[in-house]
Amino acid sequence: MSLHESTLAFIGGGNMASAIIRGLVSQSIPPTNITVSEPYEPNRQKIASTGVTTTTDNAAAATNADIVVIAVKPQVTKVVCQELAASWATRDTLPVVVSIAAGITMKSMKEWLQTSSGKSAHVVRVMPNTPALVKEGASGVVASEDVTEGEKGLVDALLRTISRATEWVEREELLDVVTGLSGSGPAYFFAMVEHMVASATALGLSKEQATRLAAQTCLGAGKMLVESDEEPAQLRKNVTSPNGTTYAALQTFEKLGFEGIVDKAVQSATHRAAELGDTLGKL
Known part of the structure; x- marks a missing residue:
């Protein structure tokens, strides 16, 4: 059928x-x-x-x-x-x-x-x-x-x-784990864009301009990720020139523990999903 x-x-x-x-x-x-x-x-x-x-x-x-x-x-x-x-x-x-x-x-x-x-x-x-x-x-x-x-x-x-x-x-x-990754993932993405827009606005762009640029940047990057045969790490390297602007931003991420923040966030959502499953099954 x-x-x-x-x-x-x-x-x-x-x-x-x-x-x-x-x-x-x-x-x-x-x-x-x-x-x-x-x-x-x-x-x-x-x-x-x-x-x-x-x-x-x-x-x-x-x-x-x-x-x-x-x-x-x-x-x-x-x-x-x-x-x-x-x-x-x-x-x-x-x-x-x-x-x-x-x-x-x-x-x-x-x-x-x-x-x-x-x-x-x-x-x-x-x-x-x-x-x-x-x-x-x-x-x-x-x-x-x-x-x-x-x-x-x-x-x-x-x-x-x-x-x-x-x-x-x-x-x-x-x-x-899927819940912690893709189920909750859109909120991680929106939070990142929210803060990018706020930063660019504080530096002089209008909120409307910053939002449009950030949204299209994320849409384009997502399309590249979906359509490319390359790993995310390689795509990141492709856009990062030595000692350039992207390098400076990524170095800041690294110094502030970006990898650990993301890891802990996904783990927290995953663990909470398991807890909710146990609780809801007993209702």
């Missing part, structure tokens, strides 16, 4: 779910194949404008779906999963469940999705990031052992509508 032939249900219609839905529709996935359960009326109306079916009934949305995307807040994931499991008691074949609920482990998902007959849906966890909202996302993915290659293919196709990079990891704990 291809993604175009599949029926999809989204439980939750927030920003990330909306981005995926827009991506699917833009790839000619029939809107009639998609049902979204969303309790908040403004979100529901916005999503309905894409032509998909909307409802406030989670069980009804997912009744006959081949793929169910769990896109609710982590705190309500358990209740939602148990509701779905109860409604699937008589289903012969369960859907593959794709969870973008941050921090909720596969073990918890499998437990909450177990039906009264003892069956549990195949589960795929995804850690997307906010550039998915403009179809430039990076996603880390991990699957439960029972997920088939065909199901992985469906998830790949689903994520390609919003992500330019989709990386499957072998161990679930590595998804915490």
